[in-house]
Amino acid sequence: MLTLKGKSVFPGITIGPLALFHRNTISTAQRPIQDAEAEVARFQDARKVAIEQLKDLYEKALEKVGEEQAAVFEVHQMMLDDDDYIDSIEGQIRDEMLNAEAAVDRTAQQFAEMFRSMDDAYMQARAADVLDISRRVEQQLCGGPGVDFSKYDHVIIAADDLAPSETLQLDTDKILGFVTSAGSTNSHTAILARTLGIAAVVSTDTPLHTDVDGMMAIIDGLTGTVYINPDEETLQAMEAKQREEADRKRRLEEVRGAASETKDGRSVKIFANIGNPGNIPQVLDNDAEGIGLFRSEFLYLENSDYPTEDQQFEAYKKTAEALGGKTVVIRTLDIGADKQVDYFQLDKEENPAMGMRAIRICLTRPELFKTQLRALLRASAFGKIAIMFPMIISVDEVKQCKAILAGVRAELDAEGVAYDKDMEVGIMVETPAAAIMSDELAKEVDFFSIGSNDLTQYTLAIDRQQTKLDAFFDAHHPAVLRLIQQTVENGHKAGIWVGICGELGADLTLTEAFLRMGVDELSVSPPLVLPLREKVRSLDLRK
Structure with missing residues (x-):
């Protein structure tokens, strides 16, 4: 064995x-060519076919896994359209009289090595992407069938x-x-x-x-x-374990429709995190009580230009209507860090996770922010929408956001446009600064949602995508848990509800601790809703 x-x-x-x-074997060996321009044309034809294939894959992914995960195939299309990538290949064909297969392979290896040498784990992972798109082009150049x-x-x-x-x-x-x-x-x-x-x-x-x-x-x-x-x-031990897992899945069905409540009557809301309206069926199929984190940036990632107010309005309206009156917490734009969009024309940063991202972009580009807020407010007339501002570090930022929101409300009032005047407005607590200042921040908002992924990253000073630091990374670090508890206590003192929408919310080893802290809501990936509810219902906080 x-x-x-x-x-x-x-x-x-x-x-x-x-x-x-x-x-299938692909030959990228160098061979002499006579006509460089004809070889460039071969490359361009293969590149265009590869892009069409990626468009088909995007549509297939959109249907199977939703917009957020399908976006990788849009990224691959953009990589094949990258000027540096194209210039490198064509330059080697023309300057060195290389055949297209060899030029693509050499460029792929050079770009992959460049990505691998970067400090950022997200960028290191892009090495696999550039090799993937290059193999697709090479496959077309060789004319052989795919897998x-x-x-x-x-x-x-x-x-x-x-x-x-x-x-x-x-x-x-x-x-x-x-x-x-x-x-x-x-x-x-x-x-x-x-x-x-x-x-x-x-x-x-x-x-x-x-x-x-x-x-x-x-x-x-x-x-x-x-x-x-x-x-x-x-084999026998694993077959038994497999049967236990099947039994566990059957037991999960027993909590479908049941209250998310401990044996001693402590209730908690169990919501779902989603990346786009395509994930709504998963939310409903898994019996989530609402949406605790709707990542609105998919609208920006899938567009070649800034999405219009009406585009955004339709997406938010569709989600609100589909939830039938259940709460939908929509996070405003969180572009930056590991989510880059070319048309934003953001400056290159040594550490984008700590740079121009999320609310910082919105406050420095208020017209962009207003467009999204108008769409959100208009959609709130069709369901229970709440707005959540990400990456907050100060009371002043919240006041600026609220002032812009008030201005948009005044515009809609003047136009006679309906919206929910009681719509809740909250913030994500995902920086140590926000957690420490949560007593003051709580006076300005209707709720907190703790983004445990970034809160952990920034508290421990460890990039959560840097796998080489796994030995040092501790999601249960006492400092992180203390910041969460402090945030919950300060939120409750001000009379607002507090949820968790990061990965820790789905950590069943922490569920009891979070309930004892007084967490009001846990928002997790849709497939984890029922396991979390089962865990909650098994607890007795009197013990």
Whole structure:
């Protein structure tokens, strides 16, 4: 038996035969050319076909996983349109008389190495993206067929790594799971696998070869362990664990429609986090009581220019109406950091997570901010919308936001446009500054939503996407928990409700602690709503 240890992407347990993932061979060897312009034309034709393929993949992803996850294929299209990328390839063809395949491959390796050498983990992960788009172009230049995904039927796929486009094309009704020697839990591939519900373990650091092809394998997504050719004892133990997981899923159905309340009567609202209206079916299917975090930046990420007021209004209105009177907390624009948009023309920053992002952009570009606020206010007439400002660090910022909002309200009043005059306005507490100043900030707003991901990152001074620092990262660090408790206490003293919308909200080992702190609402990824409700209902805070 071979036992591999990696990082779990999705907490499922699956058992089945192992199948090595085979990509068709692509030749990128250098060969002499006679006509550089004809070779440039070959490259351009292949690039255009690749872009059309990515557009098709985007539409497929939009249907299967929603806008937020589909956006990776828009990013890939933009990378293929990047002037530096194109100039590098065409320059090598013309200046060195390189064939297009070799020029694309050389440029891909150069760009990938550039990304790998960056300090930022998000940018390091882009190395896989540039290799993915380049392989797509090379495939077109070689004229060969792509990967035949239909032959992977009821198997566990083993690969060095899977590109996002490859993961999306896996038939989730047939694929049992996958294991990769490379990869990261922050990669687009991992995010897609989680969204699609594919049991997977990545980063095992152990390449697999033909000698294990066809062997029985087990993925334990609960522990990040892979067993290949398991002995009888291990197989029986994992089959029992698999049955326990199936029983657990059946038990979850018993809490569907039940109150999110402890045995001693302590209630908490369990909301869902979503990235776009395409995720609404998941919210409803998983019985969330509302939406605690609607990330509005998808409207900006999917556009080639600033979205209009009406575009935004339609998206917010659709969401509010679909929730049928349940609360929808919409976070205003949070572009910047790991979400860059070319047409914003933001300056390059050494540390974008601490630079021009979120509310800082809105306050320095008030017309942009007003457009979004107008759309939000208009949509509030069609459901229960609440507005939430991100990345707040001071009372003055909140007052500036409220002043701009008041001006927009006055404009709508003058135009006779209906909106919810009692709409709640809150802030995200995701900086230590906001947590420490929460007693003063609470006087200005109707609610707090604690963004635990950034709060942890900024409190510990550790980039949450920098996997090399995992040994130092502690999401349960006492400093983080103290800031959360302080925020809850200060919010309640001012008579406002306090929620958590970051990953800690879904951490079942902290649920009891959060309820004892007095947290009023927990907002999590839709598939985690029922497990969280089950946990809440199992607690008795009198003990």
